[in-house]
Every structure is written in C-alpha cells, then in structure tokens.
Amino acid sequence: MENNYCIIMAGGVGSRFWPYSRTARPKQFLDFLGTGRSLLQMTFDRFAGIVPTENIYIVSNQAYRDLILEQLPELRPEQVLLEPLRRNTAPCIAYAVYKIKARTDKANILVVPSDHLITKEETYRNVLRECFAFIANNDELLTLGMKPTRPETGYGYIQIGEGGGLLRKVKTFTEKPNLEMAKLFVDSGEFFWNSGMFLWNLDTIVKAFETHLPEIAATFAAGADYYNTPAEEHFIAEAYATCQNISIDYGVMEKATNVYVMMADFGWSDLGTWGSLYEISDKDPDGNATLHGRSLNYNCHDNLVVLPSGKIAVLQDLDNYLVAEEGNVLLVCKKDEEHKLRQYVTDVEMQFGKEFV
C-alpha cells in the first residue's frame, strides 16, 4: 500500500448545478447528500486503508486552495497542486505524475474526479484493491468501465475485448452515441461507461505520455528539479502558459494499445446534471424529491426541490419542475429543460452581476 498514490482532479467550475453550485464554491465542494461531507471529502474518505494520506494529491485551481485545505485538513499544502490555467485532463494528470516521479520511482497511481457519487463504497474499494494489484504487476493503462443501467447519450462508452473475467483488454473507446446507438450498446453487454477513473504505474504512464503526448511529457519532465521546492509555482506558471489543452482520453487512452478496462458496478453517478441528481434521490409516491430542506406538496408531481437545510417549501400545482434555492438565488424552472440553465446563468451575470453566479 505504501506505493499507492491517488490524484484527485478537483478543478471543475461547471454551472450545471447553479444556483446550488457557485463559481466560488463549485459542485465538488458541496455537501450534495446532506451527510456533512462534500463530494471532495467523500472522494478522499474512500481511500482510507488503500492509499496513504500523504500520497493523495488534489489538482485544482488557485481560487480553491483555501477551501480544499479547509475541507481536507489532513493534507499538507504541498499535496494541493494548483493549476494557473484550465488545460483539460492531460496536463493536469501530467503535472501530478511528474511531481510524484520527482519524489519516488515506484508508484501505483489512481486518478479520479472529485465530483462523482459512489453508493456502493465497499464494492468500490474492493475493485480498487484489485486494480492496484493488477497495475503493480502489469505495465498496462487501466480504466474503470461502469456497467450501463440506461442508454445514456451523455457519456463515452468503452467496448470490451474478448476473454473471461471482469478485466479485459479495451477494444475501442467511443464518443457520446445517439440514443439508438446507446440502446444497441447497452443491449450488447459489450459496452461500458467511461467513468474517467484510471490506474497505472508510474513507468507506464510516463512512457505513455512520452509516446502519445511528447510535448506535454517534455514540458513537465523539465520540472524535475523544481517540484516540491519553492520554484515549483513559477515553473508551473510557465509550463501551463504554453502547454496543450487536451484530455487524457483523447491524448493517451484512445491512442495507446496497452489499455485494459475493469468492468464494475458500484452505484456510480457522475452527478452531471440536476436530472441525474433527481434520478438517484428518494421520492415520495408522487415522484417529488426534496433535498436538504423539507416540503409540503399539493398536487405536485415529479419535482426536484433543493433547499437550504432547515428551510421548508410549500408547493402547489407544479409538475416536473426544479425548485432550487441557495444563498441569494431562487430558481424555478422545468426539470427536463435544464440545458437552458447555462443561458440563465449567463443572463443573471449580465443583468445582476457576479455575486449571483
């Protein structure tokens, strides 16, 4: 276990949960389930006994440094990697990988997002233990494939190769399919959701960067003498100024030939939208879900209501609405038209100012 490392990607700033999430407090820092722990904290908690605390790295943004150290006081400041710019997942992972390389030459590394939900935690932890054991002994790039439960068109899919067992060589990565294709994928039993969680050992991922993203490899390898020193911040500022904006999926995983997938089913949700939160929430017999606060519903159906805890709502004659209140904003809109949310947020910032977004 002492060679196990984890890179938690926590730089997201999405507005898909506005007004609950805000620019100053994005999704990963929020206590979505009202458990007292944010998604980031829940992510961190899952690695107890699997990855030593001192081997956990958070990659995020300068703006969230204090929030991260406040939510995870177990971390030393040097475990929080601060990107000066957002450059997608490949540079984010390369930064952390080369920083780990400057500290050790033997590491088995797990990469995970900070803002996903996992309901079957023990299953998840067992899967991770198996995966760590695999990459400790195999120079493969391993990705976690989620058993699909619906023909979701918002995710990429991974097609598994032939063979037995849950660990398979990857046949193809696919982009987000249309609904017809997604249905075929799910029915086939050969396609799994790409969860954005990866494992590999240090040598393997470094070789993969050198092979498939040589510029990024060169950029971050050049920092070997600066990582974990006062010069790191300046070096990283310069590195990011010029480095490519590219995802690890597109830049590495889809190009490499040594990619494996672990098929798994541990109640995963990427919590991508209000709708996905509604899907996994407890509902009353009329299909209304109320989170954090409480509500009385009169002739209401299929609503998602999210209130500050301690607050109540009385609702009448609403079907299929999202009612979300947080801080200085109240949102009441159709739940199945949440693609409009981005426009609302833009309009609000234009009309009322930054303090509302």
Added chain:
Amino acid sequence: MENNYCIIMAGGVGSRFWPYSRTARPKQFLDFLGTGRSLLQMTFDRFAGIVPTENIYIVSNQAYRDLILEQLPELRPEQVLLEPLRRNTAPCIAYAVYKIKARTDKANILVVPSDHLITKEETYRNVLRECFAFIANNDELLTLGMKPTRPETGYGYIQIGEGGGLLRKVKTFTEKPNLEMAKLFVDSGEFFWNSGMFLWNLDTIVKAFETHLPEIAATFAAGADYYNTPAEEHFIAEAYATCQNISIDYGVMEKATNVYVMMADFGWSDLGTWGSLYEISDKDPDGNATLHGRSLNYNCHDNLVVLPSGKIAVLQDLDNYLVAEEGNVLLVCKKDEEHKLRQYVTDVEMQFGKEFV
C-alpha cells in the same frame, strides 16, 4: 388640532400574507412597499400636522409591545394599549375611548386600521381635516366610504342617502355581496366600500356605546380611576375576561341612526390578500410583478414574486403563480387560489412546527 386624537388598531395576526407575514411579525409591522417604513409607521406618519403625536394611541397585543415601541420611538409606552385577548373592534375602541375620556372631556377621535395602504396621501389628509371639522361641530358618527373601483365581493358596502356634497347620511350598511349584487352596487353610484375608518367626538361615541353596547360601556367606564395608572393593566385583564366579542360595525354603526359617510377616493387598499397586493403593484409587459428582490422571467405571465431584498429569482414556465420567500419558508402556489393558504399554514404548523408560521 390639540383636541384631535387618533386610535390606530394594530392587533391583527392574519396569515393571509404568509410566509411574508408571520405570527411574530404580522402584516402591519412589515415594509410592504420596500420604502423603509412599515404599514404601521406609514399610518402613523400620515397624521403629522393633523393629530398631535401625544394624542395617538395604538391598540395592540402584549406580544407586539416592543415591536411597536421600536418602530414608533416617538410614542411614550402609555400610548400603546395592550389587549390581553382579541375581542374584535368594539372592545378595542371602547378601551381607547374610555382611556381618552379619563384624560380629557373634549376629544375628536379618528379610528383607523394600521395595515391598510393609501396612495394619495395629500388627498387623504385633506379629507381627514374636513372630517375632523365636521365631528367637532356635529354629534354624528362618521365613517369613510371609499369610491369602489371594481365589484369587490370581499368588502361591506355603505349605501348613501339623498342630498348633495360628499358628506351624506348613511342609508344602509350591507354585508359582503355576491358578484352580481356587487356589480349593481358599483354601477348605481350609491354604494361605497366600508373602509373601517371612523371619526366621532368623545361625547357622541360614549353615548353610542351606552345606547347600543351598554355592557361594554359599563365595563370600560368602570375603569375611569385606573386608566393611566399602574392599576390599568390589572383592570383591563379583568375587563377583557368577561367582555363581549363584537365588531364596532355590527355593534354600533349598523344600529345607530346618526351615522354619516364621507365619500372619498384616496387610493385606498386594505391589502387584504396577496391578490390585492398584486393588483396595485407595478408589472412587466407579461404581467409579472416582483417585489423587494429582482427576477428574470422566461415564458412567465401574471406572477407575483416577493423576495427578500438583495435576492434574485430565475423563473421559467410559470403562469399565475405566487412565489414568496421569507426567512425559513418558500411558497410557490397558484395566485388565484389563495383561499387555500390558510390550510397550508395550518398544515405547516402541524408538520413542521411553530417556527415556520
């Protein structure tokens, strides 16, 4: 002017503006228009130059004593009359009248509710001056009749007698009419809304109590030696324990034969319901009114939105709704079904407790 007195009735505890109004802070104490002054304060302000401040009495409830003195620091505590029980308007007025009688034998008295809105204040003040002049010289009971602007079925009406001018002998008081009748009333030009504002001189109202409500007259006359002394509170507690629960309209005005009405039109609203607040509010071209806070409305029509100031709402696909947020409560319900509100408030108290009502 030094003989002019005013009795402001401020004991109401209605739930018709819940959740904006609360048991602990009823309508009269709220800054409805966002002007910085509550309805009670605005009522008080209207008498500047007409009634000396030391002649203004507020009749309310023990629970609101501190709130009243906080909102009206111009008053001495003995100007705030505290009813131990709610017993409708006749005892409320009798208490104040007999307390004034213990102080003076010459008073021209105006009685007004504390929770109504008046938009044409100068007209109102001119009407009051005329009315005071009339009752100073005539032993009549005078009521203010509001020129009706719609066939309102929620008010009582006053039918005027024959004659000229704006001051007429009252022919009849009527109960709340049905819609057909209300239309006839309005079209006739002979019927005026009963506003609940009265003027009379001390001798005349005392005689009216003695004639029409002799028990109440006897009860409060018996306190002559206790008013304005430390014994007043104890006396009043005993007086209220046994006294009748009856309105001044039913107990005095509808029975007396010396009743006059001043016809007037000064932008009066009793602000009886959320609907009446909507009627008098500024609206956008789609009929949406937003009070205190601000809102962005997408495909919304004819809504009333009441938010804490500084707060915004984003609303989509709502027609004819009331959206009201205050403190620990959010209410979203059909605006034209506000008669259901009382039930909601009862349900909320049962399910969630007193702190929400």
